[in-house]
Amino acid sequence: MKSELDRAERDTPEQATLFVDNIGGIDETEVSFQRGATVLSGRNATNRTSLLQAIMAALGSDQVSLKADAEEGQAELELGDETYRRTLQRRNGTIVTDGEPYLDDPELADLFAFLLESNEARRAVARGDDLRELIMRPVDTDAIKAEIEQCQRRKQEIDDQLAELDELEGKLPDLEAKRTRVTDEIETLEEELEEAQAELDETNVDVDERREEQSELETKLEELRETRSDLERVRDRIETERESIDALEEEREEVEERLDSLSSGDESEVSRLEAEIETLQDEKAALSDEISQLQSTIQFNEQLLDEQESVLPEADEDDEPVTDQLLADSETVTCWTCGSSVARDQIETTIEQLRTARQERLEERSGISAELDEKRETLSTINENRTEYRQTQRRLDSIDDEIERRRERIEASTADREELTDEVDELEDTIDDLETDDYSGVLDQHKEVNQLEFKLERKERERDDLDDRMASIEDRLDERETLEARRDDITDELTDLRTRIDQIEADAVEAFNEHMENLLEVLEYGNLDRIWIDRTTQEVREGRRKVSRSSFDLKIVRSTDEGAAYEDTIDHLSESEREVTGLVFALAGYLVHDVYETVPFMLLDSLEAIDSERIAMLVDYFESYVPYLVVALLDEDAQAVEVDHGVITEIDSASAAQ
Template sequence: MEPGLDTKQRDIPGAATLSVDNIGGIDETEVTFHHGVTVLSGRNATNRTSLLQAIMAALGSEQASLKADADEGQAVLEFGDETYRRTLERRGGTIVTDGDPYLDDPELADLFAFLLETNEARQAVARGDDLRELIMRPVDTNAIKAEIEQYEQQKRELDERLSELDDLENRLPDLEAKRTRLTDEIESLQADLEEAREELEETNVDVEQRREEESELEEKLAELRDTRSELETVRDRIETERESIEALEDERDEVEARLESLSSGDETEVSRLEAEIDTLQAEKAELSQEISQLQSTIQFNEQLLDEQESVLPDVATEDDDGPVTDQLLADSESVTCWTCGSSVPRDQIETTIEQLRSVRQERIEERSEISSELDERRETLSEINENKTEYRQTQRRLDSIDDELDRRQDRLDDLTDDREALTDEIDDLETTIDDLETDDYSGVLDQHKEVNQLEFELERKEREREEIDDEIDEIEQRLDDRSNLQERREDVTDELTDLRTRIDQIEADAVEGFNEHMENLLEVLGYDNLDRIWIDRTRREVREGRRKVERSSFDLKIVRSTDDGAAYEDTIGHLSESEREVTGLVFALAGYLVHDVYETVPFMLLDSLEAIDAERIAKVVEYFESYVPYLVVALLDEDAQAVDVEHEVVSDI
């Protein structure tokens, strides 16, 4: 994304008013924000972080704490013509949230917009965690894979239909050649029949006493012709039934072979997997709840430190090194608990916070492992269920084939009986006709037989040509639909290409965005001997369930230079605190832009920037302001004074 992209030109209200009751360390306050940068300026323990938590609460985040001495609190955001409300209530030792916040799902905002000190994107960079996992977490890769499978199935079906059309098209030349040959044969038969009929008419046998025999003979000849035609039809039907039976028997062999390779399913195994899935889901839910509680506890203790951090009053001058200063320094080493009033050493609280963070990270890793196990169990269960379904469908198809074979065999037996009866009937008719023939009349009878035979043959050829005409018409009609099938296949192929590259494109955009913004900011911030920080996207083989697959990995690379200009590679652990903070913020900005978070929530919140010097903070704020509709930054007074971009200042919270 090019620097200076003005996302604030979207249809976003120009002002937002936040009302807060009992959030963090705030009793009650109301603040109005406008497009652009708002700086929360003040010393430590002036509720700047609490106000940011209140904004997060109204927007939908769970990462907000209730005031220690209150049983309920709320954050109300008036944004344009809409009002969004979030309430917090203490029930049985836990904090319960309710209301109608701005976001239904705050995951994207928690990761890439709410950049407080404990923000996971900032912490992941500082700890050297898996950055690829973090940037891809909001992407439902399983849904994309399922969609890919659906489109692949559609493409296979379309390919099969198109291949079938190709086969049909290849048959057309043979069918047309056969039709041409039949047409020639029919024309020849028509000519022969016309000639035979003319010869019969020219033959004049004027034997009065034979007229009765002639009438009976013609009747028998006509009956013979009809019986032969019926016999030919029965023979055709017998051949068709035999071909159908052979095809069904071949299909039956294939279905039986397929059935042997399938399983009807082990219900015990299914029950075991379902029980394991239920158990793992329950464990994952418990871990998620524990992680959320740990996060709330961490934030509470951090807020406790922020709200009671000692700031030396103006009465202590450079020459004051007496009892008052000593007393202030002594007080700064301890913190008074809001809930019980006892005094606790500051370093003890800080140690506890670090321990809680470590435990939270362990729980996150445990949850990730359980998620992998869940995916594996679900995949196995899905395979079993699919196998069972296919087994039942295959068994039903086998039963259907057996029934169809029985029906066709019965028809074949009946047709065979009909053929034998017709053959016997023809033999009887031919014997009768032979008995009716006389020497004087034999020539006429031969001519009658020839005409009958020609008529029968002509009828058979015409019927065969009609069948070929029908088949050609059907093929041509189906071929007319090929262009539509090809268009659908192109659409499905395009969609498949988009789905297959979507994950890869998100990764590439995230890496490109981070590298571009990191390069721009390093050039502006001017860190000594820090030449470049970038993400190198590589491919690694990892285990996913029971399979090994290739997956992208984001490797953070750092290059420094010595005083004499020699470059060398460094690690994240050797970065200064300021450099790490800037790197974490840039990574969060890359996620903010690649996931279009500004379309979901128009706010970005920045806190805990003290590790960066005032001049560089001002440049970071100016850079981020180009990409965020509402940028709210919590700064110390001296850092706030260095901000050059046009901004509002809130100092009374």
């Protein structure tokens, strides 16, 4: 992973420049960032968070706000030779975005790179959210399941082909034995034919002497030989067709049994499932929109608390500084949209209620997703059953057609056989009439030679057919190595797909545990010995099914002054410890999902709960994993950060320090 991070940094330009117009509390500004860590230093309400939002806007996030007194705003980011631009416009009370930002889909960055105070991954630890659900949210499990099903079908097809090859290979010994037997029979027939032909040739010497007298007899004998050969071929063809019909009728019984076990499917059931799936998809989409709106509202209210100066009236020269006014009236906040003053604790209560509502919607969406999966699986099974039913029915129809065609050929061949039989009878009668005492036995000799020649011809055809079948099987067996290699590839792909979710979960837990251990050692949190995630598996119900699902359990171990270890809970962590834990969880998601390959920025804000020295250590630690790290800090915290980092102290005039 470190080499990939290094490559991502090498491919990232050395400098980025941001132009901002009417974003958050900023009127207009231009800021440049050098690769590495950049600190936004200042007191509260100096538009540091607004500048971070402007970066988010240019990168593609929707979690940004337009300046209250503006109808439109813009954020533009120059990164190397590329320029990315995002516009915001107020229309009918809503904010509409347009332009060509850095990201097409900001989900990964919103979760694991834009770590402002309201960031969901950062807050998940403190709120006790489902950590596993959050880390796995960007993973398209439906697509993985579909790939698994496709791979299973491909593997089954190859397994069927390999099973067929095994069956064919098992036939080879019998075919070889049969070919040996037929070859022996051919040799015997050749010897018998040679002897019969020799006897006939001796008889034909005498026949030649009286050819003029017996030419008609010779002609009829030749006709008889040819007709008998034709008759035997027709009989053989009829026998072959009957054997084929027997095989087809056996297959037909198997196909009918298979068809009886399948269902053509109830159209009304399919329509009902499709309608229910569409309804659930609409409900899920509506919930996703509501969740997004709740997140925007939460962020808006949190920004009210964080950016007070930008919403207060400008002070006259003789008035107290705006920050002093804030300190004097710290219990109320003035809304920049309606101008009314609202008690701070009322906003905080509202934020907590909104977070609770959002969590409920997330759980509701998760339930709908499970029900959707179940109904899609049911519909898929029905459709597969229907498809197989139609294919089986088509095969049954094809078998019936083939049987009918072969019966018609048998009927035609039977008529030919009867006609040839009559011809043979007529020829034999004619030969009997033509035969004299001098030619006694010639007819029998011709019959014997004809029969031997036909038997030999049939056996040779049988041997040729066996050779063709054996050659065909051997050609098919040559495919085995290729098929086995393909099956191995598919098996590896299946293993990868089946373990991909497990691997992402395992990598997330490993990353969190490793970085948590490293930071606890560096930050030296007194009696806090260890914080780690324990990944367990439990049976949960999804719709009407029970499935195994992983769970991420956060474990905390402290020690007493006497050195005795004991297990603690998240509720007993200090605010500083909770903030660090949440940031490490976000970093784990950032690394596991390779977010550094997707977006080169990570943004940090609202670190006041952590002391200055630890903030400096945290910035140094995070900087090693991010091409551009932008951190908003109070002046006193910024002073503790290493001086070789870029520092921006005046956002409105955009003077980059130092």
